[in-house]
Structure formats: C-alpha cells, structure tokens
Amino acid sequence: xxxxxxxxxxxxxxxxxxxxxxxxxxxxxxxxxxxxxxxxxxxxxxxxxxxxxxxxxxxxxxxxxxxxxxxxxxxxxxxxxxxxxxxxxxxxxxxxxxxxxxxxxxxxxxxxxxxxxxxxxxxxxxxxxxxxxxxxxxxxxxxxxxxxxxxxxxxxxxxxxxxxxxxxxxxxx
Amino acid sequence: xxxxxxxxxxxxxxxxxxxxxxxxxxxxxxxxxxxxxxxxxxxxxxxxxxxxxxxxxxxxxxxxxxxxxxxxxxxxxxxxxxxxxxxxxxxxxxxxxxxxxxxxxxxxxxxxxxxxxxxxxxxxxxxxxxxxxxxxxxxxxxxxxxxxxxxxxxxxxxxxxxxxxxxxxxxxxxxxxxxxxxxxxxxxxxxxxxxxxxxxxxxxxxxxxxxxxxxxxxxxxxxxxxxxxxxxxxxxxxxxxxxxxxxxxxxxxxxxxxxxxxxxxxxxxxxxxxxxxxxxxxxxxxxxxxxxxxxxxxxxxxxxxxxxxxxxxxxxxxxxxxxxxxxxxxxxxxxxxxxxxxxxxxxxxxx
Numbered sequence: 001x002x003x004x005x006x007x008x009x010x011x012x013x014x015x016x017x018x019x020x021x022x023x024x025x026x027x028x029x030x031x032x033x034x035x036x037x038x039x040x041x042x043x044x045x046x047x048x049x050x051x052x053x054x055x056x057x058x059x060x061x062x063x064x065x066x067x068x069x070x071x072x073x074x075x076x077x078x079x080x081x082x083x084x085x086x087x088x089x090x091x092x093x094x095x096x097x098x099x100x101x102x103x104x105x106x107x108x109x110x111x112x113x114x115x116x117x118x119x120x121x122x123x124x125x126x127x128x129x130x131x132x133x134x135x136x137x138x139x140x141x142x143x144x145x146x147x148x149x150x151x152x153x154x155x156x157x158x159x160x161x162x163x164x165x166x167x168x169x170x171x172x173x
Numbered sequence: 174x175x176x177x178x179x180x181x182x183x184x185x186x187x188x189x190x191x192x193x194x195x196x197x198x199x200x201x202x203x204x205x206x207x208x209x210x211x212x213x214x215x216x217x218x219x220x221x222x223x224x225x226x227x228x229x230x231x232x233x234x235x236x237x238x239x240x241x242x243x244x245x246x247x248x249x250x251x252x253x254x255x256x257x258x259x260x261x262x263x264x265x266x267x268x269x270x271x272x273x274x275x276x277x278x279x280x281x282x283x284x285x286x287x288x289x290x291x292x293x294x295x296x297x298x299x300x301x302x303x304x305x306x307x308x309x310x311x312x313x314x315x316x317x318x319x320x321x322x323x324x325x326x327x328x329x330x331x332x333x334x335x336x337x338x339x340x341x342x343x344x345x346x347x348x349x350x351x352x353x354x355x356x357x358x359x360x361x362x363x364x365x366x367x368x369x370x371x372x373x374x375x376x377x378x379x380x381x382x383x384x385x386x387x388x389x390x391x392x393x394x395x396x397x398x399x400x401x402x403x404x405x406x407x408x409x410x411x412x413x414x415x416x417x418x419x420x421x422x423x424x425x426x427x428x429x430x431x432x433x434x435x436x437x438x439x440x441x442x443x444x445x446x447x448x449x450x451x452x453x454x455x456x457x458x459x460x461x462x463x464x465x466x467x468x469x470x471x472x473x474x475x476x477x478x479x480x481x482x483x484x485x486x487x488x489x490x491x492x493x494x495x496x497x498x499x500x501x502x503x504x505x506x507x508x509x510x511x512x513x514x515x516x517x518x519x520x521x522x523x524x
Contacts, residue, residue: 143201146192150208153185160178160215161229169218169226 005045011038013098021090024080029067036060051129174219185212186306193310199247199257203240206278206310210236213307217295228294232303235287239277246270259314265321272318272325278311281363282332285356289340292352297392300348304355304388305381312362312377320367331453333360338460345399347391350464354423355384357461364454365438368445375519376434379508383423383431386501390416393493402468403477407484409491412498417469418506424465425458430508437516 015038018031037060043052080087136144161169189209196202210233218229250267251257262268273284280288292300320326337357344350358380366373391397393412394405406413422429427436435458442451471477508515 143204146188147204150185150204150211153181153208154211156178156181157211157215160174160182161218164221167221169221169229 001045005042008038008041008045011035012042017091017094017098018082020094021087022080023082023084023087025067025071026079027081027087029071032067033060033064036063047127048129050127050133174215178215182212182216185209186216186302188212190306190310194313197259199243199250199259202259202310202314203244203247206236206240206243209307209310210240213299213302216302217291217299220296224294225296228291231287231294232291235291236278239274242274242277243271246274259317260319262319263321268318268321269325272315272320272329275311275315276329276363279308279315279359280352280356281329281359282336282356283329285333285336285340288356289344289349289352292355293346293348295348297348297388300351301385301388304351304384308355308359308377312373315363315366316370316373323367326363326367327450330360330362330364330366331450331457333357333363334454334457335360335460338457338463341461341464344464347397347399347402347468350468351384351387351391354387354461354465355380357457358384358423361434361438361454364450365441368441371519371522372434372437372441372516374522375515376438378519379430379434382501382504382508383419386419386498386505387423389498389501390419393491393495393498399468399471402472403475404479404483405472406476407486408488412495412502413473415502415506417473419502420465420469420472421462422505424462426462428509430505433509433512433515437512 012035015031015033015035019028019035022028023031037056040052040056040060043049043055082088082091185208189205189207189212191205192208193202193205196205214229214233217232218225246267247257249270250262250264253264253267254262262271276282277284292303295303334357337353337355337360340356341350341353344353358376362373362376362380365376390412393409394402395408396402396405418429422431425431425435435455439451439455442448442454
C-alpha cells in the first residue's frame with residue numbers, strides 16, 4: 001500500500017510538472033491525462049471508488065475529446081517535447097522546488113495519516129461517495145437543475161462566441 | 174445577436190448574481206460568480222471586433238483566475254475547519270486568499286490592471302454593466318467575510334484610491350478614465366467595509382448612480398476620447414451643461430451627491446482614530462478630482478475655436494432613451510441635502 005501510494009503520488013506530481021513546464025500541446029495534454037488518471041488512482045486508495053469512476057469515465061472522456069481537438073488545431077512543426085532544452089530546464093526548476101517544499105514538510109506526513117474514507121476501500125452501495133450522489137439528487141435537486149442549465153448556457157455562450165465564420169471571433173486577422 | 178440568446182444571457186447574468194446573494198455555502202457562491210462571468214462574455218464580444226475579443230479574453234482570464242483561487246481557498250477552508258459556510262470563516266489563510274480573489278474579481282489596486290484594458294475594449298453599455306452590476310456579487314461576498322486582519326482591507330483600499338487617482342491622470346481615453354474612477358471609488362468602499370458595512374453599501378450605490386450618468390452621458394455624446402468631447406456641446410447642449418456637475422460629483426465636491434460618501438467615510442475613519450489614513454484618502458481624492466476637472470474643462474468650461482458651420486450643426490431629435498440619463502443625473506447632482514434619510518435607509522438595510 002505504502003509503495004503503491006508513493007508511486008501514485010509521484011506520478012501525480014510528475015504529471016503536473018509536465019503540464020506546467022510548457023511543452024507542446026500534445027505533451028501538455030498527455031501530462032494532464034496522466035495527472036488526472038493517477039489522481040483517480042489515489043482517490044480509489046482513499047476509498048472514493050464511485051467518485052473516481054465518475055471522474056474518469058465522464059469528465060476525462062469529455063476532456064480527451066477537447067484535447068484531441070486542441071492538439072489538432074495547435075499543430076506545429078517544431079515540437080517542444082519533454083527533452084527539449086527550455087522544457088527540461090523548467091521541469092528541473094519545478095521538480096527542485098517541489099522537492100524543497102516537500103522537504104520542508106517532511107516528518108509531518110506519514111503513512112498512518114493516509115486514511116480511507118470509511119475504513120475500507122472496496123466498492124459497496126452504502127458508502128460516503130455513493131450516498132453523496134443520493135444527496136445530490138434528493139436535497140440538492142434544485143441546485144442540480146441550475147448546474148445542468150449552466151452547462152446548457154455554456155453551450156450557448158461558446159456558440160455565440162465562435163459564431164459567424166470569417167466575421168466571428170475565431171478568424172485570422 | 175438573436176433576441177432569444179440576448180434574453181437568455183441577461184437572465185443568466187441576473188441569476189448568477191442572485192445565486193451569490195442568496196448563498197451561504199461557498200460552492201454555491203462560486204457557482205453564481207461563474208454563471209455571471211459566463212453570461213457576460215458573449216455580450217462583451219458581440220460585435221466580434223478584435224479589440225472587443227481581446228478585452229473578452231482578458232476579462233475571462235482574470236475572472237477565471239479569481240474564481241479558481243476562490244474555489245481553492247474555500248476548499249482549503251473546508252479542509253482546515255470542516256465547514257463551507259460563508260459567515261463562519263475562522264482560519265486566517267482562507268479568509269486572506271478569498272479577500273484577494275474577490276479583490277481581483279472587482280479590480281482593486283494591486284490586481285487592478287486588467288480593468289482599464291477591458292473597459293477600453295468594450296462599448297459604453299457593456300462597460301457600464303461591467304463597472305456596476307458585475308461588482309455586486311463580489312461585494313456581497315466581501316461584506317459577509319469576517320476579516321481576521323484589518324490591515325489587508327485597509328491596504329487594498331488605500332492602494333486602490335491612490336492608483337485610481339494616479340492612473341487616470343495621464344489618460345485621454347474616456348473609458349480608461351472611467352475605469353480608473355471605478356478603481357478609486359471601490360477603494361473608498363473597501364476601506365470603510367469593515368468599520369461600517371452599511372456605509373460601504375451606500376458608497377457603492379452612490380457610485381453606481383454617478384457612474385451610470387457619466388457612462389450614459391458619454392454614450393449620448395458618442396465620444397470616447399477627450400478631443401471629441403470638445404464639440405459635444407453642439408450636439409446636446411443641456412446634457413453638456415450638466416456634465417461638469419456629474420463629473421465633479423464623481424470627484425466628490427460639495428454640494429453634490431458624491432460628497433456624501435466621501436464625507437461619511439472620512440467621518441467614520443476619524444471615529445476609528447485613523448487620522449493619517451483619512452488625510453491620505455482626502456489627498457488622493459484630489460488626484461481623481463484633477464482628471465474629472467480636466468474632463469469638465471474640455472467638455473464645457475472652454476470653447477475651442479471652430480468654423481461657424483462646425484458650431485451650429487443640425488440637431489435631430491435624439492433616438493437615445495434619455496429618461497434614465499435625466500433621472501440618474503438628478504440623483505447624481507441633488508441628493509446631498511437628504512443625506513440623513515439615505516444614511517438611515519442604508520443602516521436599516523444593513524441590519
């Protein structure tokens with residue numbers, strides 16, 4: 001458990017460093033997906049099985065489509081991959097700063113503080129995160145309707161912003 | 174823009190602010206702010222002009238950063254203290270972070286630099302919405318915070334009044350001047366926020382009234398810089414004759430409405446035994462007054478040389494709705510004598 005958890009946490013930090021160190025969009029998207037996937041793994045070990053299931057399937061599924069489009073639009077001939085000089089230098093800086101910060105907190109974190117949510121991390125019906133979904137639909141139903149309406153609003157906003165081909169906002173000037 | 178889309182967006186703009194007003198939970202307050210930001214974006218970019226698109230992008234980035242910071246701070250608060258309630262913030266770290274995030278949302282001084290750029294990129298109506306309605310939701314959240322450290326709000330407020338005064342001095346573009354005026358007024362409001370919330374609300378509403386008439390006046394004259402102000406007396410003589418009163422009211426000269434909020438704030442600060450701060454604020458109002466006076470000078474107090482034909486153009490009946498302008502101008506100029514009634518009204522609202 002300890003080894004696997006450390007591996008996942010290391011993966012999370014590395015993924016975020018890859019995103020932050022400004023490589024080409026392909027690699028940034030890759031880093032984001034790695035970070036999100038590993039984050040889901042951490043959630044599983046902390047007992048949020050259902051939560052991470054939802055996050056991985058729906059949110060990451062949608063995000064992957066968006067990133068495929070972004071990467072296709074931002075195609076460039078000179079890739080800034082992880083090995084290129086500027087990216088590697090930035091990664092080194094971020095890595096060292098994370099190391100220094102972690103060193104500052106060293107000793108305050110230990111394995112027994114890694115608690116699971118409800119003392120076991122198997123998937124079951126009566127769990128915190130599954131009960132949270134029920135709560136969201138029952139007392140938070142009206143808020144859920146507002147949230148759904150906001151998603152629809154976002155669609156209208158995006159369509160209004162990119163409307164009108166060469167007269168619209170997305171054009172070359 | 175299709176009227177259905179426009180109605181939807183305006184409805185969402187109202188809904189976002191109302192959700193933030195009604196919420197006692199940070200997540201919901203954040204949701205309201207996000208709905209607000211989303212709904213204003215197409216309104217800002219509706220003409221698809223490059224400047225408008227640039228302003229929209231800047232606005233989106235600033236607001237999204239502030240909203241993410243607010244969400245991070247409230248999640249930290251839930252982590253540290255175990256609750257999400259807005260009025261029960263006890264730990265100083267989330268309170269400070271949230272105060273800074275809201276200051277970024279409103280455009281208070283160290284985080285102000287997006288505001289003049291954004292206001293300059295959009296038209297007067299949208300600029301008016303940005304500098305009035307969009308300030309309400311962050312203001313209400315700021316009002317509900319229990320400040321753990323009084324220096325932060327005082328520093329934000331003082332910096333805003335000074336930057337608002339100094340930044341506007343060198344501008345020739347009206348929308349930028351109005352943006353700096355917005356920064357300065359919000360600074361006054363922030364300073365008095367923790368001593369007297371009802372007075373802060375009064376300052377905000379009085380500022381809304383004054384800036385409403387200033388924006389509408391410039392929109393009526395269709396002038397966006399100082400040069401084109403010089404011929405606006407030929408277009409709308411009565412409005413131009415009243416314009417210096419509106420501008421000096423923004424500057425806070427007695428006996429105009431704008432003096433009310435500055436007067437009461439200075440009185441409150443002297444009651445709190447903050448004499449140096451009160452002096453500094455009163456002096457910073459002079460900086461703002463300088464550029465208001467310059468606007469008034471080129472608008473009304475001087476007549477620039479022109480040809481006979483240039484000074485006597487045809488004056489067609491205006492197609493602008495001037496009812497709002499006239500109402501707000503009257504409120505901007507004449508409200509000082511009923512100060513006691515207004516103070517009582519707002520202290521009743523505050524309780």
